[in-house]
Amino acid sequence: MMEAGQREALERLKESRIEGAIIIGGNGSQAGAYALSRAGLPVIGVASTIDNDLPGSDITIGVDTALNIALEAIDRLKVTASSHHRGLLVEVMGRNSGYLALMAGLAGGAEAIVIPEREITPEAIADIMRSAYDRGKKHALIVVAEGAANNAERLAPYFTDKSRLGFELRATILGHVQRGGAPTAFDRLLATRLGVGAIEAFVRGERGVLVGWIDGRVKTAPLSDVVRQLKLLDLSVLDMAEMLSK
Amino acid sequence: MMEAGQREALERLKESRIEGAIIIGGNGSQAGAYALSRAGLPVIGVASTIDNDLPGSDITIGVDTALNIALEAIDRLKVTASSHHRGLLVEVMGRNSGYLALMAGLAGGAEAIVIPEREITPEAIADIMRSAYDRGKKHALIVVAEGAANNAERLAPYFTDKSRLGFELRATILGHVQRGGAPTAFDRLLATRLGVGAIEAFVRGERGVLVGWIDGRVKTAPLSDVVRQLKLLDLSVLDMAEMLSK
Amino acid sequence: MMEAGQREALERLKESRIEGAIIIGGNGSQAGAYALSRAGLPVIGVASTIDNDLPGSDITIGVDTALNIALEAIDRLKVTASSHHRGLLVEVMGRNSGYLALMAGLAGGAEAIVIPEREITPEAIADIMRSAYDRGKKHALIVVAEGAANNAERLAPYFTDKSRLGFELRATILGHVQRGGAPTAFDRLLATRLGVGAIEAFVRGERGVLVGWIDGRVKTAPLSDVVRQLKLLDLSVLDMAEMLSK
Amino acid sequence: MMEAGQREALERLKESRIEGAIIIGGNGSQAGAYALSRAGLPVIGVASTIDNDLPGSDITIGVDTALNIALEAIDRLKVTASSHHRGLLVEVMGRNSGYLALMAGLAGGAEAIVIPEREITPEAIADIMRSAYDRGKKHALIVVAEGAANNAERLAPYFTDKSRLGFELRATILGHVQRGGAPTAFDRLLATRLGVGAIEAFVRGERGVLVGWIDGRVKTAPLSDVVRQLKLLDLSVLDMAEMLSK
Numbered sequence: 001m002m003e004a005g006q007r008e009a010l011e012r013l014k015e016s017r018i019e020g021a022i023i024i025g026g027n028g029s030q031a032g033a034y035a036l037s038r039a040g041l042p043v044i045g046v047a048s049t050i051d052n053d054l055p056g057s058d059i060t061i062g063v064d065t066a067l068n069i070a071l072e073a074i075d076r077l078k079v080t081a082s083s084h085h086r087g088l089l090v091e092v093m094g095r096n097s098g099y100l101a102l103m104a105g106l107a108g109g110a111e112a113i114v115i116p117e118r119e120i121t122p123e124a125i126a127d128i129m130r131s132a133y134d135r136g137k138k139h140a141l142i143v144v145a146e147g148a149a150n151n152a153e154r155l156a157p158y159f160t161d162k163s164r165l166g167f168e169l170r171a172t173i174l175g176h177v178q179r180g181g182a183p184t185a186f187d188r189l190l191a192t193r194l195g196v197g198a199i200e201a202f203v204r205g206e207r208g209v210l211v212g213w214i215d216g217r218v219k220t221a222p223l224s225d226v227v228r229q230l231k232l233l234d235l236s237v238l239d240m241a242e243m244l245s246k
Numbered sequence: 247m248m249e250a251g252q253r254e255a256l257e258r259l260k261e262s263r264i265e266g267a268i269i270i271g272g273n274g275s276q277a278g279a280y281a282l283s284r285a286g287l288p289v290i291g292v293a294s295t296i297d298n299d300l301p302g303s304d305i306t307i308g309v310d311t312a313l314n315i316a317l318e319a320i321d322r323l324k325v326t327a328s329s330h331h332r333g334l335l336v337e338v339m340g341r342n343s344g345y346l347a348l349m350a351g352l353a354g355g356a357e358a359i360v361i362p363e364r365e366i367t368p369e370a371i372a373d374i375m376r377s378a379y380d381r382g383k384k385h386a387l388i389v390v391a392e393g394a395a396n397n398a399e400r401l402a403p404y405f406t407d408k409s410r411l412g413f414e415l416r417a418t419i420l421g422h423v424q425r426g427g428a429p430t431a432f433d434r435l436l437a438t439r440l441g442v443g444a445i446e447a448f449v450r451g452e453r454g455v456l457v458g459w460i461d462g463r464v465k466t467a468p469l470s471d472v473v474r475q476l477k478l479l480d481l482s483v484l485d486m487a488e489m490l491s492k
Numbered sequence: 493m494m495e496a497g498q499r500e501a502l503e504r505l506k507e508s509r510i511e512g513a514i515i516i517g518g519n520g521s522q523a524g525a526y527a528l529s530r531a532g533l534p535v536i537g538v539a540s541t542i543d544n545d546l547p548g549s550d551i552t553i554g555v556d557t558a559l560n561i562a563l564e565a566i567d568r569l570k571v572t573a574s575s576h577h578r579g580l581l582v583e584v585m586g587r588n589s590g591y592l593a594l595m596a597g598l599a600g601g602a603e604a605i606v607i608p609e610r611e612i613t614p615e616a617i618a619d620i621m622r623s624a625y626d627r628g629k630k631h632a633l634i635v636v637a638e639g640a641a642n643n644a645e646r647l648a649p650y651f652t653d654k655s656r657l658g659f660e661l662r663a664t665i666l667g668h669v670q671r672g673g674a675p676t677a678f679d680r681l682l683a684t685r686l687g688v689g690a691i692e693a694f695v696r697g698e699r700g701v702l703v704g705w706i707d708g709r710v711k712t713a714p715l716s717d718v719v720r721q722l723k724l725l726d727l728s729v730l731d732m733a734e735m736l737s738k
Numbered sequence: 739m740m741e742a743g744q745r746e747a748l749e750r751l752k753e754s755r756i757e758g759a760i761i762i763g764g765n766g767s768q769a770g771a772y773a774l775s776r777a778g779l780p781v782i783g784v785a786s787t788i789d790n791d792l793p794g795s796d797i798t799i800g801v802d803t804a805l806n807i808a809l810e811a812i813d814r815l816k817v818t819a820s821s822h823h824r825g826l827l828v829e830v831m832g833r834n835s836g837y838l839a840l841m842a843g844l845a846g847g848a849e850a851i852v853i854p855e856r857e858i859t860p861e862a863i864a865d866i867m868r869s870a871y872d873r874g875k876k877h878a879l880i881v882v883a884e885g886a887a888n889n890a891e892r893l894a895p896y897f898t899d900k901s902r903l904g905f906e907l908r909a910t911i912l913g914h915v916q917r918g919g920a921p922t923a924f925d926r927l928l929a930t931r932l933g934v935g936a937i938e939a940f941v942r943g944e945r946g947v948l949v950g951w952i953d954g955r956v957k958t959a960p961l962s963d964v965v966r967q968l969k970l971l972d973l974s975v976l977d978m979a980e981m982l983s984k
Contacts, residue, residue, distance in 0.1 A: 077422055078426065079426035107681050107684070173419040176323055177323055179326040184563075185559040244684065314922055321920060431808075565915050664914065665910060668826060
């Protein structure tokens with residue numbers, strides 16, 4: 001049974017004489033794309049979200065730009081990190097996904113990475129920072145996903161009382177800054193290829209599919225599969241990051 | 247009467263056979279420089295703080311770099327601003343000084359600037375944003391100094407309840423990111439000139455002075471004056487920013 | 493038969509009690525790595541060159557950073573492009589490989605791309621620029637690989653006489669600027685993964701192999717294969733760029 | 739006597755019912771502004787040129803942005819500089835003025851600065867580079883103004899024959915890249931202030947003047963003076979740069 005909203009959307013598209021749609025976006029947009037497709041509209045989806053949590057594409061449009069903005073912030077923080085009882089925290093975007101935090105933390109050499117997929121306690125974070133300084137590190141940098149239980153807002157009260165964990169935390173919250181900026185070469189090339197791929201899929205007669213980037217190639221996957229699957233974060237990357245930070 | 251800390255500092259310097267010092271920093275550092283100078287150490291101060299609130303220098307080392315980092319964040323936020331009931335907020339550094347917030351807001355075309363030197367209420371901020379959208383603006387951007395009574399932390403509760411002020415706020419808190427980054431040309435040239443100026447002042451026999459940049463030239467001012475004065479923000483610049491945002 | 497240089501290299505390594513090597517570099521370095529490997533030294537290669545012309549890795553360390561620097565230059569040039577009888581040219585690195593020029597040109601929306609793998613005449617370049625303006629484009633931008641027969645130096649004389657081709661050319665030659673700069677997130681993550689991959693390959697007992705990135709995964713290939721193959725540029729990408737520039 | 743071009747310009751402005759003009763530009767534009775002013779059009783000039791060679795303003799709109807782009811290139815080159823018999827050269831804009839080259843060279847710590855206002859021979863440049871390496875420097879970097887007699891094009895043949903001067907030169911020619919890019923905070927604030935200053939001057943009834951930045955303040959100067967004066971480069975800055983590079 002079709003929902004009222006979808007029925008209205010279809011009618012509006014017909015009135016505007018729009019006979020098909022290429023829908024660029026993440027999980028929410030592609031769920032909508034699938035609904036319109038089932039309602040009879042010729043639809044092609046293009047994989048685009050900075051969270052990189054959309055099944056059907058190894059990497060999605062926007063991730064590389066957001067990642068480089070986060071990394072730039074981390075690089076700048078490292079310049080100022082010096083006090084032995086101070087931790088620097090960067091909160092990056094990601095309501096349900098720790099992908100950006102994980103990759104920014106790995107690329108930026110963070111001492112701790114806090115993501116929804118594997119939470120750690122404030123006490124454990126303080127331990128990691130203490131141990132980083134003990135091993136001669138010049139900074140103690142934590143990257144946190146906004147969607148982590150212990151995000152910047154929730155970690156603040158633990159660290160306000162310096163005597164408690166022995167550490168003062170200075171937070172940077174990037175917020176929507178990560179969505180702006182000039183797109184990187186990778187993102188422009190990915191968008192170009194997926195865009196061309198969407199047109200080619202249309203011409204080939206494919207409908208109700210997502211155009212994504214799989215194993216270094218443009219590939220299409222049925223939207224019916226995409227909306228039913230869940231793309232999980234590869235936590236072995238977190239293991240690697242933790243190993244390298246030691 | 248000399249304080250114990252200063253006496254100890256002097257003794258340590260003597261032990262290390264340090265016979266003079268060039269002290270680079272803001273109000274706190276220059277107060278220390280003045281104390282050491284009064285205690286007999288040959289001292290020259292160099293004006294450096296990102297807050298630009300040090301008397302004896304029109305502009306201080308670090309301001310230009312911090313300002314450009316804030317502006318870059320503002321530029322990126324503007325790309326993503328689109329929803330008519332959303333405000334974007336950037337909190338920049340400045341515990342007691344609104345200089346960075348004011349200049350970043352003016353250069354970035356902010357709709358509202360909130361600084362310790364002239365506070366405004368959350369209701370007034372919501373009015374400004376509403377009126378910006380009414381006049382056809384594509385974004386409603388607020389720049390806030392961390393030291394303002396209504397900084398990011400304190401504004402959040404007002405805007406969480408969207409029904410109250412009719413606006414949702416998305417915050418970016420830059421924090422120490424503004425202290426890092428490659429220094430701009432302006433800051434390197436200023437540091438070069440003040441550094442050369444400090445050496446030249448030493449050679450000329452000047453002691454207990456601050457080397458600063460006044461009216462486009464290197465000038466020295468007695469530290470005794472510097473520590474007794476207060477550098478006030480030129481609020482006519484805020485008037486100009488408000489006029490231009492309309 | 494071993495060359496004198498390799499024998500000397502081996503002896504020096506022995507004297508320094510170096511019992512193995514991880515060699516990071518492109519075709520030249522990996523040829524050396526292969527020679528040392530055949531001479532008995534345990535060797536692992538890691539794929540790194542900004543030219544992206546090394547067999548055994550889809551993409552190599554350094555490419556993404558160099559590409560983004562070229563793209564940034566292209567973006568800046570587009571801001572200044574305005575005159576209808578002026579062409580802007582950017583020469584990017586690549587002595588034998590047009591990869592950087594091709595990808596920078598595609599990502600940056602160049603009107604013409606000149607690479608060693610498919611040369612075009614100055615007359616054809618002028619035609620493309622003329623036609624771009626005729627179609628209402630605001631700029632005529634050419635990206636040239638330094639190794640192209642018609643690189644910046646050789647194109648200059650054709651365009652100096654404006655009456656001849658009807659176009660004035662303003663050239664930017666990036667040169668070694670592309671080798672510097674803070675590495676991008678992609679390059680740091682690739683370097684991290686290939687580095688970890690090299691250690692793991694060593695531990696597994698692999699010798700004389702190149703660690704590269706194939707189909708989105710770390711893979712090893714025998715150096716004997718790598719040095720005998722040639723990695724050709726995918727010229728269908730150039731076709732795509734030409735189609736998109738119209 | 740009025741020139742035909744000016745008469746035509748005035749007539750066109752009248753036809754379009756344009757009763758006055760604010761003319762933003764450098765020496766050429768302000769000469770035109772002066773001519774229009776003498777012909778009876780109410781005119782205000784605003785000081786803008788990346789060459790910083792316009793009398794009536796200590797610094798002009800565009801200089802700071804161009805300078806930071808040049809400095810970024812220098813920073814990137816320094817990362818790659820390593821070979822002891824290699825010199826890296828950056829050619830920056832400036833047909834008649836060495837201002838950008840001088841300031842970029844000073845801020846970037848160049849070993850040699852070549853400008854039209856004080857030329858040096860290729861042999862002297864090679865000597866400076868040799869001596870830099872002898873003193874333990876890690877790079878030999880030269881900044882050249884495009885308008886210098888020994889610019890990138892003319893220096894190339896001297897250094898091609900490595901045996902002659904003992905040095906290989908790798909050149910980066912920035913070209914119009916320096917005119918693009920997001921304007922820096924300084925440039926936006928300067929443009930804002932001079933723009934507001936131009937309106938205020940108009941309202942005050944001033945005509946035929948240039949609005950510039952003198953001693954840290956907006957000031958106006960008669961265009962009749964501006965077009966008759968010559969703004970000379972302060973060569974003591976070059977002396978300072980040379981002293982600091984040793």
